[in-house]
Amino acid sequence: MIGVTSPLRLPKASLSAVLGLCSLLAACVDPISLVSGSPPRLFDLTPKSTFDASLPNVAARLTVDVPTATAGLNTARIALKPTPTQFEYFAGAQWVDVVPVMTQTLLLESFDNSEKIDILGRGAYGLRADYGLLVNIREFQAEYQSETDPPDVRIRFQARLVAMPRRTFIDSTSVVGLSTAESRKLTDIIDAFDLAFGRAAKDLVSWTVRRTAEQEKS
Numbered sequence: 001m002i003g004v005t006s007p008l009r010l011p012k013a014s015l016s017a018v019l020g021l022c023s024l025l026a027a028c029v030d031p032i033s034l035v036s037g038s039p040p041r042l043f044d045l046t047p048k049s050t051f052d053a054s055l056p057n058v059a060a061r062l063t064v065d066v067p068t069a070t071a072g073l074n075t076a077r078i079a080l081k082p083t084p085t086q087f088e089y090f091a092g093a094q095w096v097d098v099v100p101v102m103t104q105t106l107l108l109e110s111f112d113n114s115e116k117i118d119i120l121g122r123g124a125y126g127l128r129a130d131y132g133l134l135v136n137i138r139e140f141q142a143e144y145q146s147e148t149d150p151p152d153v154r155i156r157f158q159a160r161l162v163a164m165p166r167r168t169f170i171d172s173t174s175v176v177g178l179s180t181a182e183s184r185k186l187t188d189i190i191d192a193f194d195l196a197f198g199r200a201a202k203d204l205v206s207w208t209v210r211r212t213a214e215q216e217k218s
Helices: 012-028 099-114 186-217
Strands: 041-043 061-064 077-083 086-095 118-120 131-143 152-163 168-180
Touching (some): 041 186, 086 186, 099 118, 099 131, 099 186, 131 168, 152 186
Parallel strands (some): 041 086, 061 118, 061 131, 077 131
Antiparallel strands (some): 131 152, 152 168
16 A cells, blocks of 8 residues: 655744744845836946047957946946945846946947947957957946935946957046936936946047057057
């Protein structure tokens, strides 16, 4: 005869411990994820598409590495600073990708939109770049100055231009994109991120194109 295994019965003390552990774990979960299993709202930014007509054309190939960033920015979460010394994230919202990868994609598209230099994307196998751009993301957050005013958005990149393939240092720069949101609504804050990124990207693309043009002449 085949035996029937009876259900496992925990002693009352063990059951209480398990229930207590479950309560503790539930308290550690982000409340946003407990609301009907709702996924976070995803946001993306747009590449820069307009540049000064005076930018020179450069007969060279450029590659842009995935930028580096601190652990706090190496995430898909959207950062904010309620105070100068505090770092948090908007609840229930994320970028479409981790900030460094999203930034690389947007910069590649911005360089391509400039039509001033041959930009090698991630899928450009078999082609050798003449120059490389190494970017470090120093700031990529909304900053609150008061409990009532809309936040400012600050995006800051530090970049190094190198000659390939040995990555010989040529020059470096720092660019900052600033914008103030129209309100404290998340959609307006994302619009401010988009504007700030566009300003930083325009300055970085322009500097890189002009600097590589100078390098080609030397």
